Amino acid sequence: MSDVKVAVTSRSFSKNAILRTELLRNYPNAKFNDQGLSLKGDSLVQFLDGVERAIVALEPVDDALLSKLPDLKVISKYGVGVNNIDFKAIQKYDIKFSWTGGTNKVAVAELALGAILGLHRNLFAHNIEMKEKSVWKTRAGSNLEGKTVGIIGLGNIGTVLAQFLKVMNVNVLAYDIENKYDECQKLGISCVELNDLLTEADVITLHVPLDETSRYMISANQLSLMKKNAFLVNTSRGGVVREKDLYEFLLSNEEARAFFDVFEDEPAEGNVLLSLPNFFGSPHIGGSTDEAILAMGRAAIAGLDS
Structure with a gap:
């Protein structure tokens, strides 16, 4: 050759x-x-x-x-x-x-788990305050244990994340465009409809490919179903969430938070989401x-x- x-x-x-x-x-x-x-x-x-x-x-x-x-x-x-x-x-x-x-499934699942934990304990906000503002201010976070996490997309990455979460005594809901009932049974988690997941979950984490079925699958209508203090994590693809709708949701709901590793336009320099105090991100490092x-x-x- x-x-x-x-x-x-x-x-x-x-x-x-x-x-x-x-x-x-x-x-x-x-x-x-x-x-x-x-x-x-x-x-x-x-x-x-x-x-x-x-x-x-x-x-x-x-x-x-x-x-x-x-x-x-x-x-x-x-x-x-x-x-x-x-x-x-x-x-x-x-x-x-x-x-x-599936070659990066553990890496991305670990990043999603880290983001979920970081949002619960205010790690990202504390880090910004200490480094950029020299502020020593503590605020109480919350435990992940006992919370309900909704996984949208039960493929390679979503399955690994579900396994991680079950060990941590988390109630896991899953939605997938395909019938994943048998997989849910094996994992000991609940398969639900998308609207039920959005309504019940404390944390929603996205693990879907970007195609005609998933583009903007999280927009204003779906965001309106979420708890006003819900956390949204996206380590899949940027176009899955309509970013302008998320901006309005986070602006109106200060207790809600989001962490994205992916954006519709990358690099995400100048993205308006990054101006919000309850939004955090990383530069598409899921598989890195x-x-x-x-x-x-x-x-x-x-x-x-x-």
Whole structure:
């Protein structure tokens, strides 16, 4: 395979010495995104020009891109989200696509759990006050134990999170677009309808892919069903929540809180949500652990041979 031209668009893959070594072992001519560029449009076309196989992450792969890359034959996905992939275009240009689900499930579930705990104990607000305002002010938080957490999306990540929460004596509700009754039974949790979950949960955490069934699935109507002091955590995809509606909800309900790792437009610099004292975020780090990066990278390398 020494003559096969391969390119890696992902910045975290490109920075990982182990993944670079393992890829170069089979593809010594592979090139990496060493400049840490956010590739899209013409810059992505230029980077992939002449490449036969590519490992992509969050970059948009659509008809406009593929029409300019006649040499590209295989695309392997680094990471689990595929909302950036136009599958009709993939089929149109007869490109083989490889994707492996669940490679970052523990990493994302741990982040969601950390966010839930942090919101309960006011960790994020206290940290901001101490570092930016030099304020030593304590306020009581609340225990997670005994609370009701609603998981929307009982796939790989949602299932791991449910397992974590059950150990902590949390009442877990789950909603999924598919029938997950058997899975709920095995986990010892309750499968409910979406509106019931929104009404009953103290914490709502999102773990769904972004597609036509989930875009803006949490908007003004759904937010109005939530408790006025509910916590909302999103580590799935930004477009699942209508951000302007969430802004109004948080503005009107000071005891409610939200933590997002994902945003509709990334980077989220200047996002109005970040101006709210009861909103907290991280820069899409859900899958960014050493272990998850290796698992995602190795799956992507294997996918090049599909």
